[in-house]
Amino acid sequence: MATHKILVIDDSRVIRNMVRDMLPKGNFEVLEAKDGVEGINTIHQEHPNLIMLDFLLPRMSGWEVFQEIQAKPNLRAPLVLMSGRKEEVTEKIQEPFEYFEFIEKPFEQRELVEAIKSAMVKFKKWPQPAMASAPAAGGATSSADVEALTKKIDKMQAEINMLKKQMAQILNFIKQKMR
Structure with missing residues (x-):
């Protein structure tokens, strides 16, 4: 029985088959999904060891799948984003790609x-939130808890961004006064 699962999420059967054929033979199972919705469902059910996205x-874009994986650490796995047009990826996600890899189609x-x-x-x-390893005292973490923490994180990130902006303004002011 296969010990590792690789999920290939691509609407092209040709690409899915090509990836399957290119993977080195080993002790793993290749799972396939033809759209983003099917991909997310497969991630939830199978918990793959690698995701090729x-x-x-169709139905749910790779960008939306990526965002859901980002938002839910329990869905994360090593990730290879695939696209024939890198500029469409970099419009949404800035380089350098720190926590995943990108490969441009076609590839060898x-x-x-x-x-x-x-x-x-x-x-x-990829930073793992403290929440992922330490459930609440009651044992399980509710989605309301996760949502509340996500809102707090978003608020804190906004405050950090504002402080960075203020710091830059202060530095500019000091530089101008020193001239």
Whole structure:
């Protein structure tokens, strides 16, 4: 029985088959999803060890799948984003890609294997929220708790951004006075 699961989310059967054929033979199972909704459902059910995600998908885009994975740490796995147009990816996600790998279609087997290796390394750097490893005293964490914490994090990030902006303004003011 396969010990590792690789999920390929792409609306093109040709790409899904190509990825399956290019993967080195080993002790893993290749799962497939033809759109973002099916991909998210498969991630929830199967908890893959690696996700290969096309950026342009029907029903739920790769960007939306990526955002859901970002928002829910229990869905995370090493991630390789795939697209024939890198500029569409960089419009939404700024480089350098810190926690996942990107591969431009079409690609060769060597490029695919390197992207997977890189995604595995980058995944280890992905910050895990304290919440993911320490459930509430009651045992389980409710979605309301997670949502409340997410709102607090968003508020704190906005405050941090405001403080950074104020600090830059202060530094500019000091520089002007020192001239």
